[in-house]
Amino acid sequence: MPHISSRYHFRGQHENEQVLRVIHRHWFNIFVHFLVILIFSFLLIASLLVLPVLFPEMFDAKNARFFLFVENTFFILLWIFSFLLWIDYSFDVWIITNERIVNIEQKGLFVRHISELNFSRVQDVTATVEGLLPTVLNYGDVLVQTAGEEKRFTFRQVADPYQVKDIVMKLSKSVLDDDLHKMVNALHTDKPQ
Amino acid sequence: MRPLFGLLYTVLFFSYITAGLFIVFHFARYSLKRSSAVLGITLFLVVFSILIFTNALLFFSLPIDAILPQSF
Known part of the structure; x- marks a missing residue:
């Protein structure tokens, strides 16, 4: 799997840890919020252009400056x-590395949650796409069942959740296979002659 | 009235500056890519500076005594 570690770096990244994927929420999530901003901006600009024309008597020198x-x-x-x-x-980002998944959640300016999940603790992965727009735009949630303190690890409203699920499953399986290899090698080494 | 509005505007102005500083801090500290941090900070500061500057200019050119009543 090609890695993109040379472009990305996060706090707490281990020395030989490679960043494989950086995942944000789907663009539609922020598009809706920015649409509201755009509408307000449009209304402000429209009022700036239209009101002085509609109510010229109200916009004398002092009122115009106040406006x-x-x-x-x-x-x-x-x-x-x-x-x-x-x-x-x-x-708000999910970082998939060759060792773990790191979830960084920014809530406003002063609240930041960081949680991580090693692939060895992944038990089950489910991708969910619900609704008309999520189906058309292909975004949804990926739920990772864990054996850790945090029972569920959730990728919320991410693009192409099925691919994210596949990546997590493959990485989890490769870590398990590595562990299995090590156990088998250890058993062979300890085997009495 | 003018000193009161001057004081209120000072509080508002420092609120803008504080919010701006927090935004720049977050971009500088938490961006995953240096290039996106630089781009975000530059874009924000350029427009923000222009808006703040014109806001201050407009406020100081306001005829506060003429706009507001002298007594209640």
Whole structure:
């Protein structure tokens, strides 16, 4: 499996650990939020162009400056809010390496959860696609049943969940095969002559 | 009234700056790729600086005494 480790690096990455995949939520998830931002921006620009034409008597010199100040304030708030949305989207990430799955969840600016799952603890993987839009756009959840403290590890609203499921299953199986090989070799070494 | 609105605007202005600093901090610290951190920070700061600058200019050019009533 080709790895993309030279481009990506995360905090806590082990020395020989290779990043194989970096997975974000599907683009549609953030598109919906940005659509709201775009509509607000459009309304602000429209009000800037249309209101002075419709109500010219209200827009004398002093009122026009006040109106521009209010519009500018809204634009600043929209700009900050759109970047907060982008941070929430792009810093929510699942990183699949050759050793484990790392889930980084950014909730707002001040809450960040990081959890990891070694492939040796993977018991079962399920991909779920529910609904018209998820089916058409091919996104959904991947649920990983674990033997660890966190019983379930979830990839939420990721693109092509079936492929993600296959990757996790293959990596989990290869780790199990490696462990099996090591056990078999250890048994052969200990076998009495 | 003018000093009161000046004070309120100062609080608002520092809120903008604080939010901006937090956004830049998150991009710088938590981005997985250096190139996306640089791009994100540059894009944010360029537009943010222009908006903040024009906001301050507009506020200081406002005839506050003419817009608001002198007494209640």
